[in-house]
Amino acid sequence: MKRAQPRRPPQPTLRLDSRDPQELLGLIPYLLGFRPEESFVLLLFRGSELLLSARVDLPPAAGAGQLADYGHALAVAHEATGAVAVAFGADFAAATALLDRWRARWARAERARPSCVLHDVLYADGEHWWSRTTAFGRSRTAGVPYDPRASGAAAAAVMAGLPALSSRSELEASVAGPAEPDRPALAALAARAVRDLDQLDVQARQITMVEAVHAGLAAEPSDEACARLAVLAAAIDARDAAWSMITLDRADDHVALWRRVVRRTIDRYALGPLALTGAAAWVGGHGALLNCCVERGLRLDPSYSMITLLAELASSGIPPTLWHELGPRIREEVWSETG
Template sequence: MKRAPSHRPPPPTVRLDSRDPQELLGLIPYLLGFRPEESFVLLLFHGGELLLSARVDLPPVAEADQLADYGHALAVAHQATGAVAVAFGSDFTAATVLLDRWRARWADAERPRRSCVLHDVLYADGERWWSRTTAFGRSRTVGVPYDPRASGAAAAAVMAGLPALASRAELEASVAGPDESDRPGLAALAARAVRDLDRLDLPARRMAMIEAVQASLAAEPSDQDCARLAVLAAAIDARDVAWSMITVDRADDHLALWRRVVRRTVDRYALGPLALTGTAAWVGGHGALLNCCVERGLTLDPSYSLITLLAELSSSGIPPTLWHELGPRIREEVWPETG
């Protein structure tokens, strides 16, 4: 599959009252954070509760079995009792052949367990949808018109303040670093931060990171603040202190902070902030943004350990609830002098 799968649990402020395709198609852009194109999306349920959304680039038909096996493994891992699959694409024939093969493979994988019901398999081209099952009794020939913005689920997502960017490319751009014209000035700020911080020993660097993060959570950091945070994060010990400060209840605040730092940091110091942005994205349930951080991080340095860890978390479908246990444990390890 071209990109690592992205996973996102539904926000607690949005409830889905049915699995009607109109409602699902309206909610999916807000679950992903952007409007999907040429994408395969799997929604997993437990009873009436939406557990997880997972997305990959729409693969070739030859990868349908692999995609079904991966989706079924996710369903088992999350103890899902129901699933809906949706392919978004411009080629009706290619997408529906993929879906039909995917559905057959899913049935083979699920048959021995009989624990996760496949409620529907949909194809959508942006204007109409088709069901590849008979769950909703819809026509497979003419399709059903839909407007994703007109659904009740979409309205609830907007009211909850959930974003839906126009495309994944827009999401990638949000962690792509500064504009070329800004780079010389930002590089100079980073060099100044290196000189200012060079005299600090390890305990002082840890404390400097704590103070810088706390201040920047209280007020949007300036370019100078971003340079200081990025240079501090270049040291693994100080970066790990910031890593441990990310909590489930404030994940989105840390995400906004480190995303700002990434946007104002030159490549030389971008890896630490990218890894921290990716962690906050994972903890907050922003799977697509996590993958954008991983992709850029691997481009900068494919051996950077925290980026490769995040890549494994994403590809394995590890739920962010793990951070309830892992976060405090990391904090105990990296705060021995300051905690």
């Protein structure tokens, strides 16, 4: 089972006046950033405010207890007052068996520590949905037709500029690095960047990074500029200077910049750009993208500290509003060391 993917909705706060399944099923792809398949999704609310969404690959029914305990712990930690669970999958029997066990375990957790009302437990196969909280929803033939693209919530998400890729694999591919035929030329650009930047001291590296980030935010960077950014990000001091530049209002711009760098960077220099893409994704509320960065980063180097930090942020569902506190602290630490 892949890592859970808690995701805070992008600012401003998303409120739902209705928990109609049609609306929720239309909104979920935009909350996750892709259209879920074989997935379990938990939505947590405080009143009408959607606090966060969390997704895992759909586990077998035997994993329901662990999944429910994790979800309930998230609900308690975030002081959620309501929850909706959805299983997306092709196998009605397997998915509904998981949901029924999950619901029973959630009820047990609620009896031990009441905190969060379970509003609905849904199964969806992409064309129909069933509610497991009603007797009607237990019949295989009783599915309610739905079109996730036809909901008002989906239309609002599109108007807000939220993306929904066709699958998680498409999202993974966006941070998978360059195509094999491009790698020799990109490796040569990286080697040239190393020669050009190798003699810079800490302060010069940080200033060069800041200038390069500003340029990359203003216009899509060339392959040569991507190589320089990646080589700079290999130095912790320069990487942290770029990290300190991320803000809540421009997080998506930093995502676009560093994802472009990741796509044009060979594995040897990919960790810094991956970490910065993941950090910007966390601040921007793009939990699925954050997890894709974490997963590739851990494959490249499981001891890389910024990737392990991002993994903790992802698994704990820590909200990006914490960046209001962390961002200024990181900026102060980065620049106080160099004056």
